[in-house]
Amino acid sequence: MQQIPFRKRLLRKRIHNARSMNKKKYFDFVIVGQGLAGLAAAYYASEQGTVALVSKENFNISNSYLAQGGIASAISPDDSIKQHYKDTIAVGKNLCNKKAVKILVAEGKNIVREIISLGMKFDRNNTELDISLEGGHSKRRVLHSNGSSTGKELVRFFRSLITKNENITLFGNSFLFRILVRNRDAHGALFYNYKTQKDFRLLTYRTIIATGGLAGIYHKSTNPLSTSGDGIIAAYNAGAEIENIEFIQFHPTALNKKSCPPFLLSEALRGDGALLVDNNGKRIFSNTELTELSPRDELSKAIYQYISAGKNRNVFLSLSQIEKSVIRRKFSYLLNELKKYGIDIITSGIPVAPAAHYTVGGIKTGLFGETNITGLYAIGEAASAGVHGANRLASNSLLECLVFAKRCVKHSRSSSFTTPIKPEPESSLTIEDKNEKIFHKVRNQIAKILWEDVGIIRNAASLIRAKEKLSKLREKYSIPGNEYYLLQIQNLIQLALLLTNGALARKESRGCHIRSDYPNQNKKFERNSSQINKHTRLLKIRRER
Incomplete structure (x- = not known):
């Protein structure tokens, strides 16, 4: 990658403000979040200048890292961008931003090819890419890496791209305390480091929130506890608009066993033939319009209602239709993880139930991740660009991370700012153990x-x-x-x-x-988004998509 000094490309008129500051605390980009969106943004931003990449915990804990599904891309000869677009719109139930969806599927196809050329390894069947079918998709278009460890492998890949990059400085174990805003311009953020027990400021004209969603605050969630909406609430407190936050996607098949966490069971299992069965091994949805590959919202509702209808009613995911060799090859991670909970997925059904999984809404953004605050961007699950509408199509989330990370960095290069950066007055964070x-x-x-x-x-x-x-x-x-x-x-x-x-x-x-x-759906709310910000505190339903 060609390194372009930021002094030649960025902030020429205001560089004098940075000279009086500690150089380690001023960056061209401050990116908050260690998942795929944050890592990809750091990679692309490092081509333009200096980058601070801030992580709440260590760099191996994120929804992206834990993602078992794949990444959707219409790269198969019998698939098309148009069909991927149609499937995404259909699952989004007339609430998608159609322009954003077109960008997602078109640029997504190109970006998948780009990362393959950079060395990203996806699973293959001999020499051809092994492309899977998942819920809501009309075609096989989901790529996996190392079976059900796609998120982990993508995170590892982008980590390898940035590890030795001199333009990127990593700040781990740091909590986002506050986004710094003056006159509707963002100019960095205040953080607290758990290990040093000190707060610190990172100043910039380009703050990118990539902190993930808030589904981890639910009692039953597939997310790590750290997925608690820190970036979303920090943006709200700074005056950013929040959109469609009521849309929380529940994954239909999470482990449902007493004293065990609601471990996610990948959509790819059902794509390869796993069935949803009752206590007696009878298929539950054999006489309904639903199938194992119906969209997540429909399956979650049906499974929840089935379990709630009476005592001792359970739902199991049976892999009896999948060849043992395929299970061992494609789902070795699940095979080994569930053995820890006393479940052999080859010989027995897996008890499942829905669990909170994904934040569909979030910080309202435009088509480049830009918010209503100049210099503040949001990407990935923290953002609401409108690509998912009322429900996310399986395996579109990792694609969204890559597409909008790249677009966000590109847009931020041309942003104009009116407020010079000045250090904030001291406002230290304290911790009381009690x-x-x-x-x-x-x-x-x-x-x-x-x-x-x-x-x-x-x-x-x-x-x-x-x-x-x-x-x-x-x-x-x-x-x-x-x-x-x-x-x-x-x-x-x-x-x-x-x-x-x-x-x-x-x-x-x-x-x-x-x-x-x-x-039922109400046409009054069709293509209408709920929006709120801290300044007005009024929740409005607006037709903007």
Whole structure:
């Protein structure tokens, strides 16, 4: 890669502001998030200047890293960009931004070819790419790497591209405290490092939020606990618009075994022939319009209702239709992981149930990841560019990370800024150990409220009940100051309220937002997005897509 000094390309008129600062604290790009979107953005941004890449934990913990599905791309001779577009629109239930979807599928095809040329290894059947079928897709178009470890392999690949890059500085174990904004211009962020127990500022004209979603705050979630919406709430607190946050996708097949985490069971299993069966091994959806490859929202609702209909009703994922050699070759990771929980996926069914999996909405962005705040961008699961609409098509998420990471960096090069960067007044974060237990207690309360009242199927009564409980928690913990655990509590409560209020405002069922009191789609909400920002605090339904 050709390295282009930023002084020749960027910030010529304001470089004098950076000279008085600690050079280690000023960067051309500050990227928050260590998943695929953040890593890809760092790779592309390093061609243009200096990059700070900030991680909340170590660089192996993210939704991308844990992603078992593949990456969707219409590269097969019998597939087309047009058909990939149609499938994405259909699953999104008339809420997609059509321009964004066209960009996703067209540029996505090119970017997959690009990373293959850079050395990314996808699974092959002899010399040909081994392309799979997943739920909601009309064609085989899902590529995998090392079987069900595609996310891990993509993260490893981009890590290898940036590891020795002198333009990139890594900041691990650092919590995003606040996005720095003046006169509607973002100019960096304030962080707290857990190991040094000190806060620090990273100043820039280009802040990119790639922190993932918020599904980890649900009681049952396939996400790591660190997926708690930090970037989304930081952007909201900075004045960014939040869009369609009520759309939380529940994955239909997560491990459902007592005392075991809701481990994700890849869509690829059903794509290769796994069946959903009852206690007696009888296929559950044999006499319905549903199949094992129906979209996630439809399957999650059906499985949830089936289990809830009576005592001792369970759903199992049976791999009896898949050859043992295929299981060992393509799903060795799942085979070994589930053995830890006493399950042999070759000889026995896997108990499954839906779990919170993906944040479809998020920080409202344009087609380049830009927000309503100059210099602040959002990409990946933290963002809402409109590519997923009301429900995400399987394996489009990793593709979105790559496409919009590249577009975001490209757009930011031409951004104009009106406010010179100046160091913020001191505002140190503190930690009081006595508040840690309180934080975990409140987080568990919020997780339970969301799971029970803002879960797979909602209604006005459950949502109002959730809002009342959350409002009481907000009143109790509205304590001013910069103490870490109390700020985390306040942020989680605010996120949960945003989600709940969005679900209350959308009086219909569409995609992964399902209301029992409004069971049908309402044309009033077709192509309409729910939007809110901190300054107005008014949740509006706007027709913009």
